[in-house]
Amino acid sequence: MQDVVIETRKLTKIYKRDEFEVVALKEADFTLRRGDFVALMGPSGSGKSTLLHLAAAMDKPTSGSIRVLGEDIAALRDREIAAWRNRHVGFVFQSFNLIPVLTAHENVELPLKLMRMTRQQREEHSRTALELVGLGDRVGHFPRQLSGGQEQRVAIARAIVTDPDLILADEPTGNLDANSAQEVLTLLRRLNEEFGKTVVIVTHDPHAARFARGIRYIEKGELLPEGATPEDWTPATPFAVTTPGNPKSSAQA
Amino acid sequence: MKIPLSYSIRNLAVRRTTTLMTALGIAATVAVLLAVMALAEGLRSAFAATGHPLHVLVTRKGSDSELSSNFERRVFQDLLYKPGIASGSNGQPLASLEMVTVINLPAADNPDGVNVTLRGVGPAGIEMRDLAMPQGRWFESGKREAVVGKSILARFPTAQVGDTLRFGKGEWQIVGVMDGGRSAVNSEVFVDLNQAASDFDRSSVLSSALLRASDELARNALINDLETDQRLNVAARTERDYYASQMVASAPIQFLGTFVAIIMAIGSSFACMNTMYAAVARRSKEIGTLRVLGFSQWSILTAFFLESLALAAIGGLLGIVLVLPLSNVSTAIGSFVSFSEVSFNLSVTPSVMITGLIFALVMGVLGGLLPARMAARKEILNALRDI
Ligand SMILES: Nc1ncnc2c1ncn2[C@@H]1O[C@H](COP(=O)(O)OP(=O)(O)O)[C@@H](O)[C@H]1O
Numbered sequence: 001m002q003d004v005v006i007e008t009r010k011l012t013k014i015y016k017r018d019e020f021e022v023v024a025l026k027e028a029d030f031t032l033r034r035g036d037f038v039a040l041m042g043p044s045g046s047g048k049s050t051l052l053h054l055a056a057a058m059d060k061p062t063s064g065s066i067r068v069l070g071e072d073i074a075a076l077r078d079r080e081i082a083a084w085r086n087r088h089v090g091f092v093f094q095s096f097n098l099i100p101v102l103t104a105h106e107n108v109e110l111p112l113k114l115m116r117m118t119r120q121q122r123e124e125h126s127r128t129a130l131e132l133v134g135l136g137d138r139v140g141h142f143p144r145q146l147s148g149g150q151e152q153r154v155a156i157a158r159a160i161v162t163d164p165d166l167i168l169a170d171e172p173t174g175n176l177d178a179n180s181a182q183e184v185l186t187l188l189r190r191l192n193e194e195f196g197k198t199v200v201i202v203t204h205d206p207h208a209a210r211f212a213r214g215i216r217y218i219e220k221g222e223l224l225p226e227g228a229t230p231e232d233w234t235p236a237t238p239f240a241v242t243t244p245g246n247p248k249s250s251a252q253a
Numbered sequence: 254m255k256i257p258l259s260y261s262i263r264n265l266a267v268r269r270t271t272t273l274m275t276a277l278g279i280a281a282t283v284a285v286l287l288a289v290m291a292l293a294e295g296l297r298s299a300f301a302a303t304g305h306p307l308h309v310l311v312t313r314k315g316s317d318s319e320l321s322s323n324f325e326r327r328v329f330q331d332l333l334y335k336p337g338i339a340s341g342s343n344g345q346p347l348a349s350l351e352m353v354t355v356i357n358l359p360a361a362d363n364p365d366g367v368n369v370t371l372r373g374v375g376p377a378g379i380e381m382r383d384l385a386m387p388q389g390r391w392f393e394s395g396k397r398e399a400v401v402g403k404s405i406l407a408r409f410p411t412a413q414v415g416d417t418l419r420f421g422k423g424e425w426q427i428v429g430v431m432d433g434g435r436s437a438v439n440s441e442v443f444v445d446l447n448q449a450a451s452d453f454d455r456s457s458v459l460s461s462a463l464l465r466a467s468d469e470l471a472r473n474a475l476i477n478d479l480e481t482d483q484r485l486n487v488a489a490r491t492e493r494d495y496y497a498s499q500m501v502a503s504a505p506i507q508f509l510g511t512f513v514a515i516i517m518a519i520g521s522s523f524a525c526m527n528t529m530y531a532a533v534a535r536r537s538k539e540i541g542t543l544r545v546l547g548f549s550q551w552s553i554l555t556a557f558f559l560e561s562l563a564l565a566a567i568g569g570l571l572g573i574v575l576v577l578p579l580s581n582v583s584t585a586i587g588s589f590v591s592f593s594e595v596s597f598n599l600s601v602t603p604s605v606m607i608t609g610l611i612f613a614l615v616m617g618v619l620g621g622l623l624p625a626r627m628a629a630r631k632e633i634l635n636a637l638r639d640i
């Protein structure tokens with residue numbers, strides 16, 4: 001068991017679009033320890049999602065290194081990445097991303113299909129996860145029959161059903177009303193406190209960030225040092241974005 | 254198969270209108286193919302059921318059909334003494350001199366009338382064919398009397414027992430109905446040979462001879478003997494072979510039907526592909542999500558490919574259901590060889606159905622492969638970004 005869950009060194013991601021280059025993440029040094037619960041904050045287009053995607057091996061860095069749970073994920077092959085992610089990372093999306101044609105139970109059970117498990121074991125795990133998020137009575141419901149808050153809780157159940165070490169949530173409350181947001185954040189907090197899960201959430205909302213144990217800020221692709229806030233920080237070098245970020249991508253969490 | 258099949262099936266159910274439209278296209282294609290096959294199958298069984306295995310049909314050399322054969326009475330007399338011919342109940346050789354021509358009967362569905370085979374036969378010709386007589390009696394020799402096949406009865410309202418038909422030099426009375434099982438005889442009209450020969454002025458030049466050999470060995474020897482006898486100048490083959498060769502009658506229809514089915518299949522494959530491309534585009538975010546959950550590109554490919562196959566299978570089954578009622582439909586086809594109609598039943602056999610299903614699945618494969626590949630090749634982040 002590694003004590004360090006995420007460790008990046010000079011992690012950089014540059015998106016090339018036609019002639020333009022967008023430096024989405026610039027030489028970020030980020031260390032996340034087991035049991036941490038960190039909120040990533042920053043304005044739209046600052047690179048929060050990019051960092052999360054790199055940590056979940058959904059994308060490859062342009063330069064720099066990233067180790068997650070001791071694994072050099074940039075070196076893994078596609079097939080290995082899929083299996084690794086299934087086992088070690090639970091990802092929660094802003095817009096829940098449940099499969100509409102599957103019931104809550106089937107959605108939660110889905111990641112278990114990739115594991116060596118009997119049908120009965122899968123059912124047990126899925127029920128446990130749904131009960132944990134307080135939806136033990138909604139197993140047979142389809143996503144459209146659930147409220148947004150309930151959908152997000154099913155999505156969290158799906159993210160934790162494989163018992164991953166790391167939970168990454170990209171603006172998990174972005175599409176929720178205040179009450180549902182509160183429930184979801186409380187749940188994430190509980191997963192961290194009671195079950196020792198390491199959690200990173202991306203959020204705009206200072207209130208949401210307070211549920212985390214620590215806050216890290218990103219400004220225009222630069223990860224601020226631990227403890228620094230945007231007010232007391234001035235970039236060492238002028239920011240190197242050659243073109244403003246694509247508005248569509250920036251709007252995206 | 255990591256992604257459950259129910260995922261693919263339910264997605265088809267969710268967009269049921271598109272699914273149904275695409276499936277109906279496939280169904281229509283399968284139905285056309287199956288109808289053609291049922292027709293061929295029906296014809297095959299009609300012709301295969303015609304003819305006794307020991308019967309040898311003799312025509313003049315160079316004639317493909319009895320209709321175009323000029324067979325002289327003199328030659329028939331010579332044939333009778335060939336070895337290997339079986340004897341009938343009266344001790345005479347089982348050999349029948351026959352005259353075949355075509356007459357036109359008014360049909361309910363065809364104002365111009367329909368050509369039907371008229372066959373002049375003697376007592377031996379009747380004895381040799383195993384014919385039941387569900388109605389009436391046989392014609393008497395020397396009279397203008399006719400016996401019609403039972404398919405004629407069903408198809409021509411003015412050709413019932415008691416009706417008269419005009420052909421040759423006068424009016425012929427229908428005195429009976431014959432039933433030759435599933436054979437082509439059911440579509441023919443039988444009359445007395447000598448009366449017919451005189452009515453059509455063909456007393457010395459008739460059409461063919463039908464011989465019954467005593468056994469298979471004798472049959473083969475007889476055919477060989479007849480074929481090689483320069484003096485006789487005749488062609489001989491088993492009656493079965495003769496009718497099987499008449500199958501070519503359905504070749505143009507089969508060709509056309511198959512051609513249409515293939516054109517439709519290309520259209521249906523594209524329709525299927527279109528539907529699946531739309532599904533891939535619409536479910537882009539879902540594909541990204543599945544990938545994030547740990548499903549491989551291969552799993553995604555399989556799920557979409559199976560969805561396409563399931564769609565095609567629905568179409569195939571619908572197509573089979575569409576043609577199933579044809580199974581007991583009796584129809585007639587104009588024979589291009591004998592210039593007359595032959596009636597038969599379409600038969601939608603299990604093997605025909607399986608072929609239809611396979612045909613549908615081929616459309617599913619053709620339509621599904623590219624969209625499934627596109628689904629599998631999406632970059633996770635691009636897939637997730639699409640709404
Ligand atoms: N696939 C991409 N292609 C091009 N530019 C991208 C892509 N993804 C993100 N970006 C750009 O990278 C920057 C950071 O994006 P992102 O990490 O999504 O920001 P955040 O999540 O903080 O809003 C933005 O300027 C965005 O436009």
Ligand SMILES: [Mg+2]
Pocket residue numbers: 048049050170252253
């Ligand atoms: Mg973002």
